[in-house]
Amino acid sequence: MRNRSAVDTIRGYFYQFDLSILSILQLGALEDSVEIECIEDIDIRTATEVTATQCKYYAKTEYNHSVIKDAVKHMVSHFKESLLGTKPEVSYSIKGHYASGQEKLDGGVDVNFLKKHFLTYSKGKSSSKITHYHHTDLGLSDADLGEFLKRLTIDVRAKEFDEQYREILDAIQKNVGATQFSAEYFYYNNALAVIRELSIQSAPADRTITKKEFLARINTSTVLFNEWFIEKKGKKAHLAALRKEYFTELNISPYERFFLVEVNPSCYVRSDLKDIFFQLAKKWAKLSEREPSPFCPYIYVHGVSSDELIALKTELILEDFKIIDGHDFQGADFSYRSIVRKATHGNEIKIKVLNTLLNIEQTVSAISTTRRIYQFYISNSYFDYDDPAVRHVKIQVENLSDIQSII
Structure with missing residues (x-):
């Protein structure tokens, strides 16, 4: 029997791949694009903005702030560099699906909440732990953090694995007029292969695809024996x-x-x-x-x-x-x-x-x-x-x- 943790890991990969596919299909314009694993897991580029999105799938785990702390810290670091002009200005998005605990974010995130739960951390052994303040190390003021929060969206109630998959098949049918079978066995199967190919490219430019190009590449009349699709089905x-x-x-x-x-x-x-x-x-x-x-x-x-x-x-x-x-x-x-x-x-x-x-x-x-x-x-x-x-x-x-x- 396959190790349960391995199965969960594989589902996590599929969840991210599926979110990439869905993000492309939901783009408003054919020339809008998605970049796979550039700033974050998925970077969505439209004519007016770029959104760096990281996704987590923990279907059996309770949500705790620590689960997304590193992601938030990384985004704050990028935000600091964007203020200095060394990195582009983007919006930030964290999507996650958890078994429970979502109510811990129901009150929203303000500057004090951000500093306390996401930007404060300790290092060292229990007897000599040193507390670090990530925002202080970066030299960010409360006003800077307030601006960061305007660019940040956190969704800890993202769709469940199968629900997201059904949404993808619906989106394929709407975009290309496919039957339910062809949406899954032609278009989605091919889409997995395209996303997988993009994800292993070394240059960011080679990991970028427009909606127009994506629809053209998945529109084939061949049922692929795609190892990722076979793993899933x-x-x-x-x-x-x-x-x-x-x-x-x-x-x-x-x-x-x-x-x-x-x-x-x-x-x-x-x-x-x-x-x-x-x-x-x-x-x-x-x-x-x-x-x-x-x-x-x-x-x-x-x-x-x-x-x-x-x-x-x-x-x-x-x-x-x-x-x-x-x-x-x-x-x-x-x-x-x-x-x-x-x-x-x-x-x-x-x-x-x-x-x-x-x-x-x-x-x-x-x-x-x-x-x-x-x-x-x-x-x-x-x-x-x-x-x-x-x-x-x-x-x-x-x-x-x-x-x-x-x-």
């Missing part, structure tokens, strides 16, 4: 959701379905790939005598050699698993007319094998009925078909077993 739940969205149909329509499967050479086992063939034929072929419009799926395997593909086909034929691949005799060129011929109960064609990416394009283009392409890839997408009439789903996976779980 759980791999089993992730695969199950993809199966429910794309591969659960009560009455399977006689569409022309193309399954593009990538093999990881480092862990390839022929029997695993054969199982994919069997599974596709079992679920996505209808060849009974009573079927008015019989059909079977197409498959393309990416990442195996021609010799291995021939060996696989040979095994399938020897096991009376009938396939065709668009080559009518030895040495014949590929013919889309050959491979698009109808599978029936009589000819027992269970699956149609496409040997090259060009064969896929030729075949898809030759068909005028409903077509769907399901591409499973490991690292990078390897096939694009730009036709709005063709549904093309791209799903990143780790291995063949993931594909089996999805289809």
Whole structure:
């Protein structure tokens, strides 16, 4: 069982990432921007001001002033430098979610409260502790601290983890007009990847993104196998959701379905790939005598050699698993007319094998009925078909077993 403290730490990271995503989505103008971990966790830049925001997520902890003391001291130090002109003038924000204790700030924060609870601290052993006054060390007057408080906002009743997550999905739907599924599995999944990438950049300029750029970068038609998204959802739940969205149909329509499967050479086992063939034929072929419009799926395997593909086909034929691949005799060129011929109960064609990416394009283009392409890839997408009439789903996976779980 995973250590509880580790789980809490991970949720804390997600909470900060989620707040970054939500902050971008809630920007008023497309040219407004967010900077990740610059002055604070999140710096929000609009046309008129910059707000440095630090967030805390302690769902099982009571709020105490000491929890945010260091954050306040750091902000006061930055404020001092802004008075000297060595740092930019900004606003400051602290957001936190706690199990209890929020009422300790219900009376508000004035200058005396600020000095007593946030800027006064002790150092040393119990017998020789020395009290320090951070504002005094910085040479700040009460008037200076009053000005600082005008720039400071503290919210110790920030949204709970799941509530904030739901707010993100709602904001995505409002910004891009997405469905609930695409908001989570396309846009939010991609958003996590973008925020993660920004957060590890060394230069502040490379950790900055406008709302316009952010919306463009998360708007892809690919389901990423993003390790952070998988950590949050759980791999089993992730695969199950993809199966429910794309591969659960009560009455399977006689569409022309193309399954593009990538093999990881480092862990390839022929029997695993054969199982994919069997599974596709079992679920996505209808060849009974009573079927008015019989059909079977197409498959393309990416990442195996021609010799291995021939060996696989040979095994399938020897096991009376009938396939065709668009080559009518030895040495014949590929013919889309050959491979698009109808599978029936009589000819027992269970699956149609496409040997090259060009064969896929030729075949898809030759068909005028409903077509769907399901591409499973490991690292990078390897096939694009730009036709709005063709549904093309791209799903990143780790291995063949993931594909089996999805289809």
